[in-house]
Amino acid sequence: MHQRSKNLGHNSPLTPITLLATESSTYRENPDAPPGSRLSDIALLVNGTDYYHLECQMRNDLEMVIRMIAYDLHFAIQHTLAEDTETGILIMRFPHSAVIYPDKTERFPKHLTCRIIFQDETEHLYQIPAVWIQSCSLDEIHVKWPSGRFIRYNS
DSSP states (O other), rough: OEEOOOOOOOSEEEEEEOOOEOOOOOETTOOOOOOOOOEOOEEEETTTTTEEEEESSSSSHHHHHHHHHHHHHHHHHHTEEEEEEETTEEEEOOOOEEEEEOOOOOOOOHHHHHHOOOSSEEEEEOOOOOOOEEGOOOHHHHHOHHHHHHHHOOO
16 A cells, blocks of 8 residues: 655655554453454554554543553564664564544543553553544644654545
């Protein structure tokens, strides 16, 4: 799949877009059950360097942020795990993620958030942007979630 860059006009080179595997473990849903898997909605590699993960959700639930963390961790291990050649330290890069709600109401949060506390007591506030697709025009989406935060629509 390829998209032309909107900013470069019709004679611009095509940007390669690759759909990626979206299967991940279901360990969290039932740790006593045999190993299983579930599929996330969509994962993309754009231009060979930028990873995106999008989920569409009809209703908000507190577990969605946990599922996003699990999907994104699996995705980072599968697609971005690399070694820093100078230090020998492994590096994982999480994808640019968002949850899309087709509902027009404002009852959903702007971000899905989870505070993660690691074994060394350091913390990270994991935030996933939430998008109400019927409440935003494409121009508003471009302003609220610039290219580093949300996939641009290219016509």
